[in-house]
Amino acid sequence: MTKVIYTSHQNQLLDGAAFMRNGSQYVDALRDGRQVFIEGERVEDVTTHPAFRGAVRSIAHLYDVACDEQHRDTMTTVFPDTGERVNVSYLIPRSQEDLARRRRGLRLWAEQTYGLMGRTPDHVAGFLSGFAAAPDVFARADKDFADNVVRFHRFAAREDIYAAYTIVPPQIDRSKPAHQQADPHLYAGVKEERDGGIVIKGAQMLGTGAALADWIHLSSIVPLRPGDEDYAISVMVPASAPGVKIFPRRSYAHAATSDYDYPLATRFDETDSLVVYDDVFVPWENVFVYRDLDLVQAQWWQTPAWLLGNNQAQVRLSTKLDFLTGVAKQVAAMNGVDKLPPVQGTLGELAAHATMVNGLLLAAEYNCRIDDDGVAWPGAAETFASTALAPEMYGKLLTVVRDLCGGGLIQLPSSVEDFDNPEIAEQIERYVQSPGHPARDRVRLLKLAWDLVGSEFASRHHQYEMFYAGAPFVVKMRMFQNYDFDHATTLADSALEYDDADDRAPALGVS
Ligand SMILES: Cc1cc2nc3c(=O)[nH]c(=O)nc-3n(C[C@H](O)[C@H](O)[C@H](O)COP(=O)(O)OP(=O)(O)OC[C@H]3O[C@@H](n4cnc5c(N)ncnc54)[C@H](O)[C@@H]3O)c2cc1C
The missing domain is CATH 2.40.110.10 (Butyryl-CoA Dehydrogenase, subunit A, domain 2)
Structure with a gap:
């Protein structure tokens, strides 16, 4: 296997084969004098500022995962014309299998953040790949824009940009x-x-x-x-x-x-x-x-850009719903209610939604369209279906998890520091626990659940799922435009083919 040896922040490898950067190269590149302002002040360094450093570390981790030799087949692809090895999110898919390969890489990344970072580098990489897959569209302008989209895509992949x-x-x-x-x-x-x-x-x-x-x-x-x-x-x-x-x-x-x-x-x-x-x-x-x-x-x-970018969004959503379902299951188990049939039914409802979103992703691959240039577009109806359902679905699922968790989400010590105060720690350890879950473990799980469904961070996620792909009414309209209504209305019309003479529906299967 190729050994990854970086020669500079330009990411070029000594063997000339792979163009991937690692986490610390990403972090170094952020110290570029950018103008970010928060709480009335200019941020000197986003990599160390408490508002950003946690997220910077998470993105850096993604780059490290992509560089890891053990993930090479999942996280990278090779440009066929140059042999350059780049992040799989810059792949221009040419088959159903390419879409599946891309999904596996995006999924590995999404799982690192539990689907909680929506605009990781693979999101816009999908748009840039979609533009570069259809240079003819940009060639309609009388300038060199077709060259620009192709060149920028190549540059973005080689520099492994975010x-x-x-x-x-x-x-x-x-x-x-x-x-x-x-x-x-x-x-x-x-x-x-x-x-x-x-x-x-x-x-x-x-x-x-x-x-x-x-x-x-x-x-x-x-x-x-x-x-x-x-x-x-x-x-x-x-x-x-x-x-x-x-x-x-x-x-x-x-x-x-x-x-x-x-x-x-x-x-x-x-x-x-x-x-x-x-x-x-x-x-x-x-x-x-x-x-x-x-x-x-x-x-x-008229390019696959929106579909490829939002295919990433659906991989992330699918990951997030699995995570949400997993957290709910663990809380139910800790509270000793997971064997109750109604609770199992509620967990089944969460699982059904997670499975449906994943199923739509797979269906989008299965129903991909290969265009005249040989580029594979994920199925449009399946992608829009997922984005159209998410705004209402996500809010509903948050309520389902809140319902399962009950007041335990709120009956929590005010902060981790309460465990350090001997005057109260013993009481907390006595009253905030479950069988097999000492207080610190119980509280850890419920704080995780609260940050997922109730905190300000969680509430922003709700808003995100409602709006990230556009206002809900716009996304539903796009679904309307991409569904096969001809087939559906033909079915509806066929049920009306009565014999006018006696107003009787035709007997099925009888000629
Ligand atoms: C957390 C979050 C992250 C985001 N990240 C990005 C990002 O990275 N990049 C980016 O470019 N954008 C991003 N967005 C913006 C997002 O794309 C927009 O919020 C979305 O396109 C909707 O536009 P708007 O917010 O201006 O809502 P508006 O268009 O103002 O609509 C708000 C509401 O008004 C009503 N309404 C408006 N017009 C009509 C109409 N014609 N008919 C009927 N009802 C109407 C509807 O109820 C609609 O939901 C993000 C948004 C959120 C919430």
Whole structure:
């Protein structure tokens, strides 16, 4: 097997075969002078700041896992034309088996974070791979955008980059199109052309992971109207580019009192940011779409980009539902109720949802479409079905787990420090325990469950599952557009084929 020997942060290996970076290389690259502001202050170093360091460590761990020789077959793929070995998330799938290979790698990554980090590097990698899989779409523009998407994909894979994205304008006044907002530079858009590129001004929401990423993809997925051309762009921007300012929401990791009390928030709070592009220069080579209302939409729907990116999202959701089900089962067992038939039925309901989401993933592979260029697109109806059901399903499942856990989620010591106070520790150890689960173990499991279903971190996850793929009504509309209604309505019509003469339904199976 190839021994992984890094020569520089450029990730090039001595044998020239593999282009993977490890966790410490990722962390080093974040010390780049990026402008991140939180709680009224500029963050000097996201890798050490308490709001971000836990999430940085988790992402670094993912890179280490991908570099680990034992995961080489799962986590890497080889570009057929160059023989370069890269992260599997940059694979352009060409068969059902390629999609399965990709899923196995994404799943291994998702399990490292229990599906609780949505925008790990494999998410936008799926979009970049989808763009590069369909250069003809970008070739419709009279510039070199087709070359740009192919070159950037190759660059991103070779450098093993982590890209976040901001593709939705900030909520200011949704009743007006972009160009009719009170100021033309509220939504991020083109301010001017300069030698060698364009200047962007304005803001975009809601860059999950933007503070932790190397690059940010800036574009628009919301439909734009004539007059909005300046906002119809798709560009790649380094997170540390002059003028990029990242404003994360309140950090749940920073607010957490200890790892023991908030075992998930402290490790997996990827943060979501308003990203301001304050006169940011983008060279032409990093532009994929420029002032083109049709192309800015086509990039999502006429390439496999949206499906590949959201296939990753479904792998992550599937992992998260298995985790949720596992935590619920352990709490029920600890409370001594897991043998009761109604409780088993409730656990079965959780398991049914987890199985359904995983089943849709497998069905999306089975029903993949191979396009004229030989690229495999995951099944659209299956992918949209999962995203359309998730917003309501996730909230319902949180309620199911809360129901199973009862007041035990709340009847907990205020913090791990209570165990260190001899005046109360004995009482806690006496009254907060279950057979086979001394107090510290019982509390550890229930604090985990609370951080999963009830804490501020958990509540953000609920909002995430409702909105990360777009507002629920939009996602359901996409499901409407991608379901085979012809087949369904033909079935419905066939049931109406009565013989008008006697109003009797035809006897089935009798000619
Ligand atoms: C936790 C989290 C993480 C996110 N991460 C990212 C990210 O990494 N990158 C990114 O680009 N975006 C991200 N988003 C943003 C996400 O894409 C948007 O929230 C989503 O597209 C919906 O847009 P909106 O929030 O502006 O809601 P709106 O479009 O304002 O809709 C809000 C609600 O208003 C109502 N409504 C609005 N318009 C209509 C209409 N025409 N008809 C009927 N009802 C309507 C609906 O009830 C709708 O749910 C994230 C969001 C969340 C919550």
